[in-house]
Ligand code: HEC
């Protein structure tokens with residue numbers, strides 16, 4: 001019933017021409033192999049395989065991600081490298097002063113969002129970066145989805161590219177994870193659609209001529225050809241909720257932090273890909 005309504009409202013159609021590129025493999029710069037398909041993690045009982053959003057893009061868009069000289073998102077990584085080494089704030093510290101080279105952060109992106117024991121909360125990477133800015137550097141926090149923040153997230157992702165997403169789902173995060181899962185299956189807006197209606201029940205179908213993916217976030221931040229800049233995870237969440245004609249949550253809200261944790265966990269086993277390229 002709901003399936004029928006969804007098809008009628010959104011003009012869902014089976015994708016026909018995309019099969020060839022779905023067999024493609026992503027290898028970056030000729031040597032970095034990216035896992036774009038993996039067995040679904042045990043806590044997902046409705047999927048057997050998880051797939052990166054890269055799989056569903058056109059051949060041309062896919063190819064942009066295979067070489068850092070072609071990937072328009074890499075320019076922003078360079079900007080973040082400069083910011084990383086620049087002292088700011090009353091403590092006159094840079095990220096570099098405490099953390100060394102950005103490469104020291106390899107392995108951090110795959111495990112975020114994660115529990116912070118001292119704060120007693122689940123933290124996204126953006127929350128952690130701002131905590132360092134405020135408490136360690138005594139500098140102004142960056143806007144949650146600002147250019148500075150998204151660039152820094154892209155740098156953090158780039159030094160972990162190819163590593164498997166491995167977000168913890170047990171222990172102290174359980175409550176937040178459950179809240180995120182609940183949001184994932186909640187129908188929003190006039191269209192009464194949940195994330196799952198599109199990204200779990202209908203991935204690989206076409207919706208308004210766009211090829212639906214599983215809505216994974218292993219590729220974030222993503223460079224979108226549509227707006228020619230890097231886009232944060234919560235900006236994408238906002239756009240998707242708005243498309244159901246619902247009021248949306250704000251970036252950095254507890255709801256979106258919980259949703260990010262849950263959506264990240266659905267990608268456990270896929271490679272970190274950011275900054276990736278999407279339409
Ligand atoms: C004065 C020292 C200091 C500066 C400057 C600093 N940090 Fe940190 N950072 C820390 C400490 C200490 C931790 C561990 C804190 C914790 O776990 O609560 C940390 C943790 C982190 C983490 C999480 C690492 C992990 O394994 O979970 C990230 C990401 C991070 N910092 C990014 C940054 C960025 C980006 C900047 C610059 C904008 C920055 N930090 C500036 C001291 C600093």
Ligand code: HEC
Nearest residue numbers: 053193194195198210211212213215216217219236240278
């Ligand atoms: C009406 C259908 C629809 C709903 C409902 C929906 N999305 Fe999407 N979403 C899309 C479309 C279309 C795209 C662009 C094509 C793609 O990547 O799937 C997209 C893209 C995404 C992406 C980008 C994936 C990538 O690899 O670049 C993420 C993440 C995402 N959605 C998450 C969500 C979440 C979380 C929810 C629930 C709050 C949600 N979406 C609800 C249609 C939907």
